[in-house]
Amino acid sequence: MFSTLKRLAIAGVALAMSTTLAVEPVLAQGRQLSFIRDAEIEHTLKVFASPILQSAGIVPDAVTIALINDDSLNAFVAGGQNIFFHTGLLSDTDLGQLIGVTAHEIGHIAGGHLARSSDAMANASTIATLFTLLGLAAAIGAGRGDVGAGVMGGGQDIAMRSFFSFTRAQEGSADEFAMGTLERIGWSSQGMLEMMRKLGSQELLPENRQVEYVRTHPLTRNRIEAIRNFVETRSQNNGKRFPDEFYEMHRRMVAKLVGFMRPDIALRRYPEGDTSVSARYARAIALYQKGSVTPALKLVDQLISEEKDNPYFHELKGQILLENGRPAEAVVPYRQAVKLAPEEGLIRSSLGHALLEVGDDRLVKEAMVNLQESARLERRSALVWRLLASAYSRSDMQPQLAYARAEEALARGDVRAAKFHADRAEQMLPAGSPEWLRAQDIRVMVESRVDMN
Known part of the structure; x- marks a missing residue:
């Protein structure tokens, strides 16, 4: 379920925004963190990252992918094996560029760069940095940006930039890892070069006008030249396609993000004449966001009829119904979504929420079972525990x-x-x-x- 901090999506994505993204943990210029949770988008990003992680000897399930609601181009690693993506990066890059950025960030994990940054952390605004990190952890756990903001004090922008900025040597090392790993997998690094060229022009701008990625990942012409040289003279994978299913997963991810976060733009970008699955997905979400529930449900039912085993279409139908005061109707699609994706903790929490909202005590036990399983999968979610507490209270x-x-x-x-x-x-x-x-x-x-x- 897609949920943001500013607009609480009932279906179980605690206080984030009806999707799942992660942006950089910075409160620059007075911005507050706004985390997003969405089972489908998190799954998509994990699918893209898994071959890279496995090639590096990293267990994919040991890595957390988090999303933050921010239009800027950025991604970063922090607090161990955690990769954060800005929504702007996810919606404004193509598949090759996104995979290139993902491989680079995994390079920082594989290279142990965060561990080696401990001295820098000790030397740069230690108190502000620690409180920022504490706030970040609290915000992710609670699903609330205001929690993190309350913990973080002044000076966090300077402290965080000092801590999260990687040295040029580390950036070069992460680039080498990314290119080498993509080559071993049989994937092209051309998207990585395109992304670096896109960012390269940013270095000439004043710092306050640069995108976040440039400010936290030092760029140099030498880095760009090294990537260009590899792509043009050494890579054997130029022009090769990624797995076919990746392209459709990427299109649906972008469609979902635009539909939830920019519904007016979605309706213009995906006109009725476009009958692709991603276009109808975006329109269904945008219509529901704008209060047109009946046409939105009609589109979702079409999608379900074409892909009966897609848990995320059933989940979306449940979310639309639940958020519009129809919890009893929402239970049916949520049950089917859980049946199809039993290990998706966010979907289980949404089913538990819907069951509790029906107000029938005969459904409390089922809600409890699903919320207990969700708590196992989403232990840091305050919303899941709050819902489970409600089930326990009603059962005395x-x-x-x-x-x-x-x-x-x-x-x-x-x-x-x-x-x-x-x-x-x-x-x-x-x-x-x-x-x-x-x-x-x-x-x-x-x-x-x-x-x-």
Whole structure:
């Protein structure tokens, strides 16, 4: 489900924006972070990245892909094996350019560049940087940009730029990794060269007019020349296509983003005469965003009839119905989406939400089962734990309620509330049970990191 921070999408993408993207964690010029969650877009990006990660010996499931609502061209790695993408990068680059950027960012992970930046972190506005990172973690966990903004103090722009900017040597190393890995896979690096040329002109602009990627990834003519030389004289993959399915996945990702975030533009870009799946997908989303629910549902039903096993079409229908006050109707497509994609925690949370919204106590147990599974898959989602707490409350399961509230508070970054509820859960839950052990872990973790006095 597509959800943003500014506009809470009911279907289970906690306080982000009905899609799934990640932009750079910067509050420059007073901007607030706005995270986005969307199962389909996150899945698409993981599919694109997996061959590169596997070639580098990195387990794809160990890497988190996050999306931030920002129109600028940017991507970055932070906090370990986490890759962040700006929505602007995803919607304004072609497939080859996006894969080139993805390979470059994975190069920073494979090269251990973040670990080697620890000295720079210690030397550059340490307090501001630490609070920025704490805010970032809280925002991702809670799905709320205002949480992160509350933690972050002044001076974060300078501190973050100092921490996230990579040295020219590291940038060159990430480029070499990207080109070498793409070549081994049998993929072209031409998109990477196109992206670098697009960004190269930015270096001549004043810093406040440069796109974020240039400010956090130092460019030099030598870097661009090295990539050009590789593409033109050494690569054996120029002109080769990526896997055929990648192109349609990319088209649908862009269509979905434009439909949710720029509905008026979507309706102009994808006219009724365009009957491609991506065009109808974009129009359905744009129409629903503009309140035209009936024609939107008609288009979604067409898409479902053509691709009955596509969980994301069923998910979209559920989201439209749920957000328009029809939770009982939303349950049916959500159930089908979960059946088709049982490991998508965001979809399970949406089904759980819809079941709770129906108001029928006979459905609470089903909601609880799906929310418990969603919590396993989306442990850092405050919304999932909040919904699960509601299910426990309606079932009068007080020990489990206290535990869920502890997890929810922890995901929001409210350590005092987390300790309070963890203490209660530890007192009420059976000693040695999984929830009791986790509540104990939360209490000990909070006490060891924060002065509670």
